[in-house]
Amino acid sequence: MSSGLHPNLTLVQSKALRLLFTKLRDKNTSQVDFVQYSKRLMRLLVEDTLASLPTVEIERQTPTGLFKGLESTTIPSQTCVVSIMRSGDALLESFREVEPAFKVGKILIQRDEASADKTAQFFYEKLPPGIHEMNVILCDPMVATAGSAIAALDLLCQVKHVDPSQITFATIICAPEGLGVLARKYPEVKIVTAAIDESLNDEKFIVPGLGDFGDRFYGT
Numbered sequence: 001m002s003s004g005l006h007p008n009l010t011l012v013q014s015k016a017l018r019l020l021f022t023k024l025r026d027k028n029t030s031q032v033d034f035v036q037y038s039k040r041l042m043r044l045l046v047e048d049t050l051a052s053l054p055t056v057e058i059e060r061q062t063p064t065g066l067f068k069g070l071e072s073t074t075i076p077s078q079t080c081v082v083s084i085m086r087s088g089d090a091l092l093e094s095f096r097e098v099e100p101a102f103k104v105g106k107i108l109i110q111r112d113e114a115s116a117d118k119t120a121q122f123f124y125e126k127l128p129p130g131i132h133e134m135n136v137i138l139c140d141p142m143v144a145t146a147g148s149a150i151a152a153l154d155l156l157c158q159v160k161h162v163d164p165s166q167i168t169f170a171t172i173i174c175a176p177e178g179l180g181v182l183a184r185k186y187p188e189v190k191i192v193t194a195a196i197d198e199s200l201n202d203e204k205f206i207v208p209g210l211g212d213f214g215d216r217f218y219g220t
């Protein structure tokens with residue numbers, strides 16, 4: 001399913017995701033359960049993100065007949081999964097469980113929770129050489145103001161010369177405000193998300209959201 005909020009947005013929906021989101025969003029869910037349920041949810045998101053990449057129609061002989069199927073044309077060694085640390089690392093590991101041959105890149109960007117607009121601050125990057133020739137899967141579970149996502153995309157596109165059309169951004173929950181910012185600055189970036197929530201509150205947290213993903217996943 002798509003939405004009018006961004007021209008390249010895929011909203012993945014299923015009953016399985018809704019069940020997992022119910023556990024994940026519950027403020028009384030323990031850290032151990034949050035990790036377990038988010039890993040299950042991220043695995044579904046990973047499969048849908050990989051399925052959104054280019055495919056070709058193929059036929060395969062089954063033991064009893066002919067099956068008309070699909071095959072991915074993505075070459076893992078020419079694909080780089082980039083996490084926006086720290087929360088993006090959780091999603092990155094789900095991609096690596098499915099395809100260990102993916103290259104890995106890391107960008108440390110943190111929201112300044114003391115600032116009124118929650119400015120994203122860049123601290124560190126480690127990206128493979130030749131990333132501009134690769135397909136890039138950017139990972140961050142949460143898009144609120146999109147300040148962190150824009151900082152990561154600016155680094156990839158303006159400094160590392162990755163074409164925005166080569167980038168797929170995988171994320172669990174987006175706020176409409178953040179999607180609007182991404183639509184204005186990076187309409188060519190493909191976004192795959194499992195939820196588009198109502199809005200941001202005064203502290204720029206997603207409503208209903210799930211709170212601070214990193215704090216709940218890592219127990220800080």
Ligand code: PRP
Pocket residue numbers: 084085086087088109110111112118120140141142143144145146147148149178204212213214215
């Ligand atoms: C969270 C989240 C995103 C960012 C989203 O990270 O993982 O990176 O906030 O907010 P934004 O769209 O308003 O930028 P945070 O900076 O809290 O760091 P963490 O992953 O270490 O918890």
Ligand code: URA
Pocket residue numbers: 142143144204205206207209210211212213214
């Ligand atoms: N980061 C999070 O983890 N959650 C939000 O709601 C906003 C930013």
